Amino acid sequence: xxxxxxxxxxxxxxxxxxxxxxxxxxxxxxxxxxxxxxxxxxxxxxxxxxxxxxxxxxxxxxxxxxxxxxxxxxxxxxxxxxxxxxxxxxxxxxxxxxxxxxxxxxxxxxxxxxxxxxxxxxxxxxxxxxxxxxxxxxxxxxxxxxxxxxxxxxxxxxxxxxxxxxxxxxxxxxxxxxxxxxxxxxxxxxxxxxxxxxxxxxxxxxxxxxxxxxxxxxxxxxxxxxxxxxxxxxxxxxxxxxxxxxxxxxxxxxxxxxxxxxxxxxxxxxxxxxxxxxxxxxxxxxxxxxxxxxxxxxxxxxxxxxxxxxxx
Amino acid sequence: xxxxxxxxxxxxxxxxxxxxxxxxxxxxxxxxxxxxxxxxxxxxxxxxxxxxxxxxxxxxxxxxxxxxxxxxxxxxxxxxxxxxxxxxxxxxxxxxxxxxxxxxxxxxxxxxxxxxxxxxxxxxxxxxxxxxxxxxxxxxxxxxxxxxxxxxxxxxxxxxxxxxxxxxxxxxxxxxxxxxxxxxxxxxxxxxxxxxxxxxxxxxxxxxxxxxxxxxxxxxxxxxxxxxxxxxxxxxxxxxxxxxxxxxxxxxxxxxxxxxxxxxxxxxxxxxxxxxxxxxxxxxxxxxxxxxxxxxxxxxxxxxxxxxxxxxxxxxxxxxxxxxxxxxxxxxxxxxxxxxxxxxxxxxxxxxxxxxxxxxxxxxxxxxxxxxxx
Numbered sequence: 001x002x003x004x005x006x007x008x009x010x011x012x013x014x015x016x017x018x019x020x021x022x023x024x025x026x027x028x029x030x031x032x033x034x035x036x037x038x039x040x041x042x043x044x045x046x047x048x049x050x051x052x053x054x055x056x057x058x059x060x061x062x063x064x065x066x067x068x069x070x071x072x073x074x075x076x077x078x079x080x081x082x083x084x085x086x087x088x089x090x091x092x093x094x095x096x097x098x099x100x101x102x103x104x105x106x107x108x109x110x111x112x113x114x115x116x117x118x119x120x121x122x123x124x125x126x127x128x129x130x131x132x133x134x135x136x137x138x139x140x141x142x143x144x145x146x147x148x149x150x151x152x153x154x155x156x157x158x159x160x161x162x163x164x165x166x167x168x169x170x171x172x173x174x175x176x177x178x179x180x181x182x183x184x185x186x187x188x189x190x191x192x193x194x195x196x197x198x199x200x201x202x203x204x205x206x207x208x209x210x211x212x213x214x215x216x217x218x219x220x221x222x223x224x225x226x227x228x229x230x231x232x233x234x235x236x237x238x239x240x241x242x243x244x245x246x247x248x249x250x251x252x253x254x255x256x257x258x259x260x261x262x263x264x265x266x267x268x269x270x271x272x273x274x275x276x277x278x279x280x281x282x283x284x285x286x287x288x289x290x291x292x293x294x295x296x297x298x299x300x301x302x303x304x305x306x307x308x309x310x311x312x
Numbered sequence: 313x314x315x316x317x318x319x320x321x322x323x324x325x326x327x328x329x330x331x332x333x334x335x336x337x338x339x340x341x342x343x344x345x346x347x348x349x350x351x352x353x354x355x356x357x358x359x360x361x362x363x364x365x366x367x368x369x370x371x372x373x374x375x376x377x378x379x380x381x382x383x384x385x386x387x388x389x390x391x392x393x394x395x396x397x398x399x400x401x402x403x404x405x406x407x408x409x410x411x412x413x414x415x416x417x418x419x420x421x422x423x424x425x426x427x428x429x430x431x432x433x434x435x436x437x438x439x440x441x442x443x444x445x446x447x448x449x450x451x452x453x454x455x456x457x458x459x460x461x462x463x464x465x466x467x468x469x470x471x472x473x474x475x476x477x478x479x480x481x482x483x484x485x486x487x488x489x490x491x492x493x494x495x496x497x498x499x500x501x502x503x504x505x506x507x508x509x510x511x512x513x514x515x516x517x518x519x520x521x522x523x524x525x526x527x528x529x530x531x532x533x534x535x536x537x538x539x540x541x542x543x544x545x546x547x548x549x550x551x552x553x554x555x556x557x558x559x560x561x562x563x564x565x566x567x568x569x570x571x572x573x574x575x576x577x578x579x580x581x582x583x584x585x586x587x588x589x590x591x592x593x594x595x596x597x598x599x600x601x602x603x604x605x606x607x608x609x610x611x612x613x614x615x616x617x618x619x620x621x622x623x624x625x626x627x628x629x630x631x632x633x634x635x636x637x638x639x640x641x642x643x644x645x646x647x648x649x650x651x652x653x654x655x656x657x658x659x660x661x662x663x664x665x666x667x668x669x670x671x672x673x674x675x676x677x678x679x680x681x682x683x684x685x686x
Contacts, residue, residue, distance in 0.1 A: 023568075023570065
């Protein structure tokens, strides 16, 4: 797997969306991909959406990031935390002829309810802010600021709803400015040459099922292929089957042999789940090893990034 | 030594299992329900998204959206006798929402208008928040039916535990809010806004969003107008139920950092909201040995060398060393959870060997939850 898989080619896209079942390492995978891309000379920005700043923390940022502030954490490696409220503020300021009008709208008593009450509006604002990042260009040179945007997206169901929001709005609004913009965003999201969706999973039954469902949902609802699956926290198998039988018969140190056999059985089960996943999805599946540490920092991320080279 | 669940659940009629996704919440919920049913109670467990095989193991009918009785014979082979009744269901969020609209609609026309509305279809579908709301709506309905002694609710796998606590309030706030009043107003601002297109604010809104969406919204809100009282009543009932003395929240987590932080956060929110906290369950804890001695990995390599050969002995020692490291990590996490939640005796369930998504797995988890002798 050391050679880049040309079918994936994440570096050639404008947007990589990382989603997956909750607790499956989405943030870790997104951050590791960003580290790997920056190491390859790509100007990359990692966008987080739920204000917890997990990915930022793994990248070594001590404080919870300010929403909507783009910062360069390491050479070519940028980060931003997207929050729908400030996205709305930016959006209106951009769209309206005057700042005063935007402020009037924002301070009106009805407007916030309107936004909160419109299903999918927050999702649309969030994905709209992501789209802006893909388009952002330098005032000085006019060149795009970022070659690649990596989105640490919400978990599967909500993530899919977010990717669908633009087309829903386009259909619902039909005319008007939002429809036009939603259409543009939708064009980006449904073009597999420009956007890749990567799923984070774990080698367990439920995450594997959810990943298979995600691949189907992407195909049926958005006509998009899943670009790759990254299976996080895979345990190495310390023993072959024959060795495990010998260890099971050993008399000494039952705590130690028991532990080694338990790891072996778990690895076998995980191997089975990964096989089931590989058989069900058409995209490459790469694995990341379990790291027996509670805190993943820049060092561990660099190691994981190396494993994701094949996807670039 | 862990805190025994049975006495903590004594006299409770609603048990809500909260926590992050991926920590085994559904399995714990089902095992708790099974344990209470074994004690002779009539129990219903509302699950959100069970593993296919857990659903099969319980014989869950996915299409029902109503609890179905689990055949006690399913557990007989694993030594569990159900003296009471165990009922189980998988929540269908969309259907629960539709049923709520049906029961609250004053007439068939209003019902059809809402169910057919594009905005409603969006709202009741996958959009975040509706699953939380429908879960408590179902809980409330089953509680009022009086058919069960205990209800066990497995909460939706939302990343933010707050979504669940706030769901009823958020949704009713939305139904009662100014937006609704605004859309319902027959004259005044609303009429001006899209009747004649005057008023900078609404003119802009219309220009940006497109007219159709506003019309959909307006129809939606108008139709919902007739349901407001019903919704308010329902939401108040739900809020009372969540705060009731018969209700208790169990916070379930794994020892991993993110779920553990979420558990601490949720414990704090429960305290702030004045909700009853019934205990902390730490699931999937890595352990080594059965409480016997745990020698140093180097000793192990030397001990096993003669029997297994140096190479294999070293492999075992290394795997064992890694297992010890994981167990230490988890122990540190539990100590921290104790400190930060104020729960002195969390219930500890080890990472179980093999499959937990079947009857044998449920019984194994049950043993750790209900057996004080662990």
